[in-house]
Amino acid sequence: MSRKLLLGVSAAALALPLRAQAQDAAPVPQSTPEANSANGAAVAPADPEEEGGLGQIIVTAQRVEESSQRAPIAIDVVSPEELVRQNVIRAEDLSRTSTALSATGSTGGPTTVFFVRGVGNATVNAYSDPAISFNYDGVYIGRPSSTSGVFYDLQRVEVLKGPQGTLYGRNATGGAINVIPNRPKLDDTSVDFSLGYGNYDWLTGQAAVNVPLGDKVAVRVAGSLSNHDGFQSDGTGKQREYAGRFQIYAEPTDQLSLRLAADASHHGGSSPSGFYLGKVDPTFGPTGFAGYSFTPTGFSPRQGLFDPASQALLASRFVSQAGRAGQVVDGFPFNDDDYWGVTGELNYETDAGTLTIQPAYREAKLAYQFNGVFRGAFSAEKDKQTSLEARWAGDIGTAIDYLIGGIYFDENIAATARYDQQILTPYQDFTTGTKSWAGFGKVTVHATDKLSLTAAGRYTADKKRFDGTSNVYILFCGNPAPPQDFCPNLPFIPVLETEQQFIDFYTSRGIPITPVPLFVLPPFAGGSQTAPFVLRSPIVINSGLNNDKFTYRLAAQYDITPRNMVYASFETGYHAGGFSFARGVETYKPETIDAYTVGSKNRFFGNTLQVNLEAFLWKYRNQQFSQFGYDLGNPPATVFLTRNIGDSTIKGVDLDVDLKPTRNTLLSASVQYLHAVYDSFTYFVPNQGLPPNSTCAYAPITQTVNGVPLALYQIDCSGKPAFNSPKWSLILNGEQTIPFDTFHVVLQAGTRYRSSSYSTADYLPFLQSKGNFVSDASITLGTNDDRMFVSVYVRNLENSRRQLGGTVNTANLVVSAVEQPRTYGVRIGGKF
Template sequence: MKRFPQHVSFVAMAMAALPAVAQAQSANGDAAAGQLGEIIVTAERVSQSQQKTPLAIDVVSASELANQRVTRAEDLSRTSPALAAIGGSGGTTTFYLRGVGNNTVNAYSDPAIAFNYDGVYVGRPSSTSGVFYDLARVEVLKGPQGTLYGRNATGGAINVIPNRPKLNTTGVEGNVGYGNFDWLTLQGAVNLPVGENVAIRAAGNLSHHDAFLSDGTGNQREEGARVQIYAEPSADLDLRLAFDYAHQGGASASGYYVGSVNPTFGPTGFAGYRFTPSGLSTQQGTGDPASQALLASRFLAQAGRAGAVQDGRPSNDNSYWGVTGELNYKTDGGTLTIQPAWREASLDYVFTNIFREAASKEKDRQASVEARWAGKFGDQVDYLVGGMYFDERISATARYNQLTLTPFQSFKTSTESWAGFGKVTFRPVEELSLTAAGRYTSDKKTFNGLSQVYILFCGQPGIGNVCPTLPLMPRVQSAADLEAFYTSNGVRITNVPLFVLPPVAGGSTTAPFVLRSPIPINSGLKNDKFTYRLAAQYDFSPRNMVYASFETGYHAGGFSFARGLESYAPETLDAYTIGTKNRFLDNKLQINLEGFLWKYRNQQFSQFGYDLGSPPSTVFLTRNIGNSTIKGFDLDVELLPASNTLLSASVQYLDTSYDSFVYFVPNQGLPPNTACPFTPQTQTTPGGVINVFAIDCSGRPAFNAPKWSVTLNGQQTIPLDTVKLVLQANTRFRSANFVSADYLPYLKAPSTYVTTLSATIAAEDDRWSLTGYMFNLENNQRIVNPFTNSANLVVANAEQPRTYGIRAGFKF
């Protein structure tokens, strides 16, 4: 933190000479008139000014999305101090808002942050790709959305809103960009009128770049297209039909080796764990020759040998498409809105990271319909009532080769959810608004599947057996193929560990074997919850107001392929908020401030760990781990000191603490590698009594939640006869924070700055433009998503490296 004031002072001086771009006002503001403009949002399901909306909301304009090179959902974290968006395999993105979120990396866990595309809730975190082009804006809503939005919005919502067709307007716009890593981007949109009452808008997108990592992974091959038809048969009725398609190729990043973890021993026995940095860079993928040599040198105690390789090759072949309809019918009594939607995804991807090779094939489809009625009772009462139905069906197969353990999974899961909601705002006097809103949600989920788990042993663990020629888990497609492989190599496959059997039954403490450990699940869950919001707003003037609210949020329970931990319960969040939004200096200065206190209960937590089987298996599971308290403030400032100068700053301060955070791992002799206190216990499971360690991380801060997040922005426009020069800079500071719940010092992301610079020559009317840019000037790559593999090597991903290039745009 000592560098923080110095760096901010430097950036502030640089911005005085070379101001940078503001997030949304530059696109929507009236800078030519010397005043900040209004941004219209739909955060409360009706169109209104952002400054009149009593919510904490970051609005990201289309120009800022282009400036920050947002081509995937994970890139959104560069646009909002409150948001952490972490990319994963197969297009999966995990979102955290103000420290609230969960690692949703498979098809049977749901996100805690609602992702809404074109007004439609998207249930799969793997289906948020391919939509970031020809957008009007992105709205990031902070805090539980327990009344008006979708489902499972414990920590907030992200609304991605495309540009819509315009009547009686012919227009063409587009841009092309090229940069390092051979990064080619193409975007275009055409708006065509069809008579006086119908318009069509078609848009497309392409983003291709070479690998960010030395092993050829982390490359991008994505394309998308969207077509919309809009009609106004009468002044009271409008209809819209939208179709979109996207394909994702390329490969997920393999990750890099942070270092190795080794137990140490002294005269009295176990003396702790020693971490040794790998010496490899963040861009040396796990398939790099140096990385492979490091892996091969590691001794796998369970297999009794060294010499492992990672020979899987990451790839993506994922397709997404959807159809959305929207009807708005206006009457003297109010407006009816109906929005049905259908979305499908077909995923086929391979990834590595901590695995030798992992792969998933998945078919998703969701159907939804939402209906709303918004009206007024006189001048004092506004109301909105509505309902939503959501139905999701998923069929998937997956395999996860961890060198000494491989599960082969096959499952079908479904979610049926319906909700009724309403909101009433009453104004007893003109300046005061009182709001009450509520939502009743009913979720029904089913899960039917089998995980066939195979675990390789070189005899009895812990007695130092050596099996130098024992084959590690092969890269095969099915459980039958794996059994045939080991049978042909003379390795016994058994449902019971050989070391627990007597010799007369074929038992042995030294003979290698493969343990077959199936995990079947055929179960269902039904959760329902009433959530609500109470709020008050007082307008001191047309440009100054204060607000306060209390709101509750809810996230449904679900399933995991983990013995003894097959299901988990819903989580809830209570949010207390007080804030103020203001314009001063004849609409040249905007200051918004919000303070918040969140109480998180029965929190869901997803991580790689052991289940409670005997013996245990390494699995990715979700469980309820306790409660937490999150408090802090957001400060957003925008200033037009001159008609061609725009400055802004966003600051978020977070104080987070887990009030109770307890989870269990099997006791296999050595203590767990964690900075949290732990105690040995026994636990009764369906398979019998097992020894475990209870790990207590209570009192620790939330991970993925930096205490300070600061973004400084500005823009300077310099008129040059018939053209203009626009100079831009942006820097984002995040203080150090843990990125894993083990709270180990080497899993703490350091304080970093990421700065973007650009210069644009454009026509006065913006009909054409040419931009040169550099993103991540410092080339700072924070650690994200760390895990430990079977060789006790810590594998993690890193944020995007420095990129630079040019971009040309046109519109007419």
């Protein structure tokens, strides 16, 4: 789909006046859905006689429509009002809406890293699949780089906590995120809009137009944009995004409905470059090596890597392998990513049941450059995915409900990439693909009026293929062993687009490119202990993987009263293996999870108090862990790789409370206690003389990798807390409406707390994400007919910017990133 068409759809929608999606607008009139739940979902009242109470939330998390209070599953539902209030523009913004979810945008381009209760992986390239299933409009999205451009004109977002091994498009060990757009309505002619402007020159807008075409057909067009300046001093962290969606819906008969949807989006701007948190240096005493010292730079998180002071610090650092100082960062980051997709949905209702068929096709064309530990890292990628899902839902009398279905998923990726680390650069060219087939089913037996028993199962077969080459070039100033060689005129690896340009750059300067290190060759073969050279070390993978697994779910639900229930479940999850461009760890195995859950969902006091409680115990096995680190080559290369690191036990309690003490007051609280610890966690790094910089236990070993004996360190982090798993997470929200004759004022405030957590495998204290509060507030003036509103807001009142881990670059500088700063602005909206 062309960018011109996308611009046209977005502009057409945004040019029209429109209905406020605003959560900041006051409560809607009594005859319409009203705010409810800890996440503020817009829903219809539970009982007509109790319109002032909390409403019910209809979800489709189990592939059928049901009240979230009646579903025996762990789920957070985020309303469109809450999405606007929390300014959810990209997938990483969702972490502000759920205590269980950690969603972070990396400094590596358009990708988003999802963790649910310590389960997830840092999938930031095309090699591996995410552990959290992201589904948009009922379609599984295979790439975490393709989750942007969908957060507008939504019914809701569902965050499912725990393995999804039965009903969803791909198996997921950690959970699922379902993004569900508003559908066209046959009996509604409406236009909705909201526009916002804030600091960092932040312009946001959403619009939707719904038009019936006769009695049986309706069309809905929606669009969005979000543009802001960079959050860092060097101008990085800029956002330029817009999106558009078109849907047509028809009901030819009372039994048959058809919907066709097309969407497209563009992701521009740039990723944050990161900032220098500190420097790490080895220290030595009378007996030799004495450890590592960390010295903070004192730099603000706003001070990007292109800031003159940052460049001066980098240039001052001596790199022993290159025999010189003087590094620079000059590969300025950018994003130029386009996405589009089409899907159809057919529903045919009969007396025996309902047939649903949903085919879909999606494409992504990515070109982006980023920094972090890199001088400049570039990736160009073309993703194509095709899927077809069919389901049949029915019942047998009043005692049995059932659902059966199947899905086919086919994904193909072609990519090139280069990652310039000043003294090491791989040039990668590869294709990879996944074909997945699955059949699934679910049956619920209503044993009595109060007791229901559910069994669900799924068989999945995954076939993966990876074909490609990564030519790794490593720069040396002579022999890296002491004594130190000096090469003051040896150029660091520059940012060059092609491998041939790289070869020409060094050979034209008389620096040989060789497959064997010069210092191991005899002089008659061109060997030298002091001459600089570039080592060429290719990594070739032409391989396939076949994985299959049966996963299942067993659950029981007992209704104490019509508004109080308890449930228990056991379910399994599976996540397929994959590939890495890393010698010695070219492939990794599937991971699995077993999850035990008990919970209770309740309404009290005339439907004004909701209390939901859940306790969970997960057993996570063969966990896949993705990180930037060393492979097991000779010599080793720093690469991004995924490996199986071990097992963990995850347990905790989730409490959600909503209280509506008066018609105009809504209070909510969500609290999660999480205890996630690795039962076993071991991995290996090359032994290059000095011990690893880690708080985990380690020991030197020798291991044969690909037929070559290597000196390694085995690192054992068993007993350490799981990644991205704060022990305490808390969300508090309050809303008070002050009514007047023709208008109302809504006061809203909330805060989110997360205790400290780790996201890197070295567990260094300076890379710990410290516990923090992040609060927001807004004041909204709206008309009583909900036709217009104006709102002023502030987010992150404390300007508390939680650290997002960090990585050490070739100059032993720690490069880190942080969350968004304080933002504020004004928003207007309306409906016609």
